[in-house]
Amino acid sequence: MLYVKDLYKSYEAGKNKYQVLKGVDFHVQHGEFVAVMGPSGSGKTTLLNCISCYIPFDKGAITIGETNLAGQSEDMLAHFRNTKIGFVFQDFMLLDGLTIRENILIPRIIQDEVTPDAEELANKLASLFGISQIMDKYPAEISGGEKQRAAVARSLINHPLIILADEPTGNLDSKSSRAVIEAFGEAKSRMNATICMVTHDSFAASFCDRVILLKDGTVYKQLENGGNQSQFQDDLLSAIKKMNMEI
């Protein structure tokens, strides 16, 4: 479903050039729930931004399904992002001037088809994530965790085929984290959605089918979930520990 081949990306800041991704290679199968882990600054956000073509990359290829996003026309790309991708930003990116309800519905609003169905779904997601009572507030008036849950709800409103989530549980207590992970799990089982989630939380990652460890701009290791969740979490923790030892 998602193929990332030999991806290179560097940032230029003034005269200096920072090589962030140095040949990232992996693929995610249709309907797979994958977590991406790695130390802070290892390029996880950059990777997600490249996948959704928010930023141009230097070298490599990314294909989603059959399509190579980088080669698409602007209109196609926009349509694809709108209908096929659900994106959760690390810093939420809610629009300040709109209520939470409107923010959640924005992907539908962009299509100009806010059906009663969509509104019902918005309400359902809101009650699932425990944000029903703040639906008419503005982003400036709610807590960080509530913003995050609203951002997750927004990513699910369009029944996306692929969800790219950047630390969707970073600010959440275990109950809310659980709700988010379960919502992703449901998207996976009901819609056969593909999910790629960046996280620092090994507990959240232990719900995934596979974990990709990112280090120094390359894929360090991939771990498969054998089926036993707590066993998988322990494996993860030791792998991460080992990775951090090797400097």
Place this chain on the structure above:
Amino acid sequence: MNQTVTLNKVEQKLRHANRKHARLYLFCNFTALMIISAYSGLMFSPTIQTAFPSGGDSRKQMNVIFILTLIGCVIFTIYAASLFFRHKSKQLGILMALGASRKRLAPTLFREILLLSSLSSISGIIAGFPFIWIIWNLFRLLLIDSTDMQLDFDFKCLPVSLLFFTLVLTFTCFTAWRYLHKTNIMEVIREEHINEPVRELGKWCGPAGCLLLAAGVLMGYWGPSLYCDLANVMLPPAWMNLLYAPAFAGLYMIMLHAVVHGFRTYKKQPYKNILSRSMMKFQGKQTVNNMIVVALLIAGSCFGIFYIPVTAVGSMMKYAAQPYDYFYCYRADQSIPDESTVRMLAQKHGLRIKDWERFEYITLGYGGITSVMEEDGIHFHEEYDRILSESKTLSEDTWRALSGMDTTVRSGTYLCITNQEQTSYSVSPYAEHITNMVSREQIATKYAGIAVSDFSSLTNTPGCRILNQKDYDRLIEGLTDDWKGFIVRFNIDGKDSYAFADELYRLLVGSTDDTCMVTHYYDRVNKTITNEKGDDWWGDQPSEAPFMRVNPKQINSISFRMGWMYHPDFRILNQNDFLLSTSVLLMMFLFIFIVCLMTALVICYTRCQTIALNNRYIFDDLRKLGASPDFLAKEVRSQCRSVFRTPSLVGMTIIYLIFILLLYGNDWQLVLTELIALCICLGILGIIGVCIYLIYRLTVKNIIKKLKIR
């Protein structure tokens, strides 16, 4: 729940959330266009057009400052628009990231900016007219009023504002287009927080900038005349104006230095004022642009206001120095009121005339050097003509009686009369022949120096020369009355009266016939000679009429009072009329001062406001980190100070030095009146400085209140 949440509705809501930024943009655009429209409206108005001699220096200065203001406003509106977009881009970026296509976003975005720009621009253009009308009429009400000051509009000025309006529209549309076509969506989202660094040059860039600035000004000022001398051409080619370019580069470098390094060394306390310095660097490009514009505008405004003392002091001192109250010349063939008529008129006004004296002068043809254009129309060579131009001529004895000086003129030579400062343009040492224009008796002669007089009737073009008595007697032989004339002078016993001077002036004008209604430039000798060759005299061309003839019906106009060849020197009339006769010029320059200063202050104010608006979160964070209100207030002050101080100081210093250069450069010396004028200018700079300081204080107060620091 409401079923019709559409993208349009959402965008409308977002616009509402953006209204603070939109309002700032509206304000900036409105102000810029109002200023442009007012300035161009005034500049193209017939009132100003007739008052400013075309091709004259004052008109050139007015145009240069207009262009300066125009550039200032262009940069200012661009700045305002980019501020607006900087804020707007986050919303755009998020919508794009969530899959809104360009096609979807473009119409509303363009509609919004077109609406905002047109609304503010058009209302600005319209508001410009009442704005200037009110200012102008306040001048008339409070300062000076004359018939010349009747303000008329000519709608030829509209293209300027419309051009500017188009520019604003083009720029905003282009910016919107650029944002929509960025492929890096993250960049669009983060636009507001993206650094715009400036090129960091070393510490040498400040001093080097000063040098470049000085070099540019000197080269621009003297380059053209040097070029003309070297290449033997009359007019410097237009590209010579590019010689001023280094001055702008220098200005840029000075501002860069101020932004990057500051003018103090922070070696001992590297963290002092670190916040304001880093914020300035963070938006370095905007800061530098803004500072340049403000410096130029302040320079322009000072230039405008300096014009007034520089013109007025010289004239006022000259009138005060006049040794006689009344002094006038007239041609002998005119039926000018005689002594007894004038005495009776004085009696009517309760005045008594004393020291009445009348002297004779004659008008002769003098040789001189002319520049003859070669066939290419660019180069020229010089030729000597035996009979070239006219000049009043006094005999040695008359001059002694007139001046009280014991001057001797040797036979075969002549003296030129000039003013105290020796700045009169009528001194010409090239004549080698003098001719009686009736009998064509000609004698050889030579320049032998100058004599000094305080009366402009003798020093204005066509000037006046003194001959040895024998030469004079020989040349007067056979002259008809129209080549002869009289000089009359007298004093008033006791206090003079303006009413008498005015009535006498009107009487003089009324009893002079049409042949004498000519300007200083009208040269009968040159005309006669040219006509005798069978050519048409250039001064007779209809296009030259405004420069050659005056209309006695416009006796109160500037062009008549400044231009008439026989305009008398009546001290009280001159003193009273000086302001009146130059009112339009003075008021125009006063207006330029107000407009430029206002623009500069508005830009500074806006800049400070945006600092407050954009860095609100920084101040919030600082407060959370435990910064005291005093510390925060100090930061605000230091931010605003940097916006106001450096450009004001630089602008004022530059213009003051340029003025010294101008006053020195016109005659290679600084005479007393010029020194006094420079002192007055220094005082004015002080007043302007205080004004700027007050606005600065107000701005700081306003921002501190907005940020809720206290």
